[in-house]
Amino acid sequence: MNVATGEVLAMASAPSFNPNNRASIDPSVTRNHAVVDQFEPGSAVKPFTVATALASGRWKPSDTLDTAPGYRRVGGFTIHDHRNYGTLDMTGLLEKSSNVGASMLAEDLGAQVIWNTYRGLGFGQVTGVGFPGEASGSLSLWRDWRVADTAAHSYGYGLAVTPLQLATAYVALANGGQYVAPSLLRQDGPPDTRAVFEPEVADRVVGMLRSVVSPTGTAPKASVTGFQVAGKTGTVRRLGKGGYSRTDYNTVFAGVAPASDPRLALVVVLHRPNAGKVYAGDVAAPVFQRVMSGALRMLNIRPDNLPELPAGQIAGDRPPAVAPAVAESTRSREAG
Numbered sequence: 001m002n003v004a005t006g007e008v009l010a011m012a013s014a015p016s017f018n019p020n021n022r023a024s025i026d027p028s029v030t031r032n033h034a035v036v037d038q039f040e041p042g043s044a045v046k047p048f049t050v051a052t053a054l055a056s057g058r059w060k061p062s063d064t065l066d067t068a069p070g071y072r073r074v075g076g077f078t079i080h081d082h083r084n085y086g087t088l089d090m091t092g093l094l095e096k097s098s099n100v101g102a103s104m105l106a107e108d109l110g111a112q113v114i115w116n117t118y119r120g121l122g123f124g125q126v127t128g129v130g131f132p133g134e135a136s137g138s139l140s141l142w143r144d145w146r147v148a149d150t151a152a153h154s155y156g157y158g159l160a161v162t163p164l165q166l167a168t169a170y171v172a173l174a175n176g177g178q179y180v181a182p183s184l185l186r187q188d189g190p191p192d193t194r195a196v197f198e199p200e201v202a203d204r205v206v207g208m209l210r211s212v213v214s215p216t217g218t219a220p221k222a223s224v225t226g227f228q229v230a231g232k233t234g235t236v237r238r239l240g241k242g243g244y245s246r247t248d249y250n251t252v253f254a255g256v257a258p259a260s261d262p263r264l265a266l267v268v269v270l271h272r273p274n275a276g277k278v279y280a281g282d283v284a285a286p287v288f289q290r291v292m293s294g295a296l297r298m299l300n301i302r303p304d305n306l307p308e309l310p311a312g313q314i315a316g317d318r319p320p321a322v323a324p325a326v327a328e329s330t331r332s333r334e335a336g
Helices: 042-056 092-098 099-109 113-118 149-153 165-176 200-214 280-298 326-336
Strands: 064-066 071-074 077-080 087-089 179-180 193-195 230-240 243-257 264-271
Touching: 042 092, 042 099, 042 113, 042 165, 042 200, 042 230, 042 243, 064 099, 071 092, 071 099, 071 149, 077 099, 077 149, 087 092, 092 200, 099 113, 099 149, 113 149, 165 200, 165 243, 165 264, 193 200, 200 230, 200 243, 230 280, 230 326, 243 280, 264 280
Parallel strands: none
Antiparallel strands: 064 087, 071 077, 179 193, 230 243, 243 264
């Protein structure tokens, strides 16, 4: 999506189908999954929990949460992190994707505050793009939330969104906190907008999300050469008849680029990955990297993360040639 206008520049579902071969078409692949299907987004909503905490004035970016020993009991349920991350600040919460930390913020903020943010981002209501069969997602009224429900909503369970809704929410974060109504058509005039977060809050959270794509975050495979990327993973257990599965997952990566001046927002959702890996950083992040990399080049968007050139070297200059004797010596050391 175009961050400034809300225009959907590309939308795809896979596997695809051949509309000319009606006999072999599977009805399930003819659906526009990005608009008509909904899913629990998991950790992809944690940036909005952190943004809500900062917007409340009760929390600062440098404030810390003690998430040890990596789990906590809330309302009769046990919330787990991937491991014990100990004390985390707001950036660390997103970088390590701490469910425990997010639930602590939600407990302090309360159900209504979290619900107001989600509603402001368009969750639980159709976007208005006019696509037939568009799903509204699911966001129950905050008064019906138990303590455990408030915690679950903070890390993306208990609500359902469409990929289009999630992309639109990331557009709001990337657009200085302004929700921009999405459009499947080109916009000739200014889009409809509304404020969800103050620009300072939105910009700060986008900056925090750069750590997710760093070597110490959950999605280094989403990095795009020459560009700063800000985004968030989500690895979500699928709900079945007997409760949440331990083998079936949805994986999500949502992000924006260039992070210093966001132009594009992109959401990748994969249902039931089965090639041996299930975590979003391994499955969805590489797809994000390939699509975003191509889009940035196609639109000729200026890179914001190029390496600095050595003093005196001009962009496009070739580095000085290495003398054969020096090169041979280097190869000998490397071989040894």
